[in-house]
Amino acid sequence: MLGIIGQWSFYGIFRCPFVVPYLSCQSCPVVTCHGRILSMFWGFWLLLPLSAVLFGRAFCGWACPGGLVSQLMSLAAPFRLQRRSLVSRLAPYGKYLGLATALYVYFLLGQPRTNVPIRVGDFFGAVALTFEHAFPLWLWRTGVVLGLLALGLVLGNAWCRFACPTGSLLDIFRKLSIFRVYKTSACNDCNKCLRLCPMGTRPEEPNCTNCGDCLDACAVGAIGIGRKPQA
């Protein structure tokens, strides 16, 4: 089961040469694709869930190429939603809608062949052909994903914070992880860490990726890393 979750998550991020999230190799007509070959290495797929058990959402903070793209796109974003407000607290839960949709399409619809892009060798030609002949479901999904990624140009890191299905799955593991960036009872809610956090959050709160960027930010020394000491 852990292997299936890991495989599903990696598919969503960078396996497909078209960078189309949550595409099924099993129903793809391209037989020589490197992504299809990689899907045979089940041990590889275990890395993600195991890292989640040990380090929570650290994959997002340290290894995900999708997260890197999202952060680079957000460098000049005019809005960051890095203040405590009802909207900033509720918005991260929006990504569970993305998780439910991705799980439904992948496991219950079985990724029908109509979801698969066309590949004819030349990358740009294949992309053009795919859009030309795509089924509405494929166009919808691609449009939503690209739109949310592009939203990052305006609202910092929007995809990772509010939409990514894999991020929401890892966020579920976050509370159970053994090692993490944590905050202690010395915290006085000054929110200095939140203002510099690329995910607009605080340690141990939704969307914290254990990136460690806030480790030196706390004036009262309330932030630590490793196993959280028992209170």
Ligand code: SF4
């Ligand atoms: S939220 Fe998704 S895209 Fe962003 S870093 Fe995590 S897994 Fe990667």
Ligand code: SF4
């Ligand atoms: S900087 Fe320290 S005191 Fe301020 S909110 Fe963060 S953990 Fe709490």
Ligand code: SF4
């Ligand atoms: S709260 Fe700190 S460790 Fe967590 S994502 Fe933000 S900067 Fe990184």
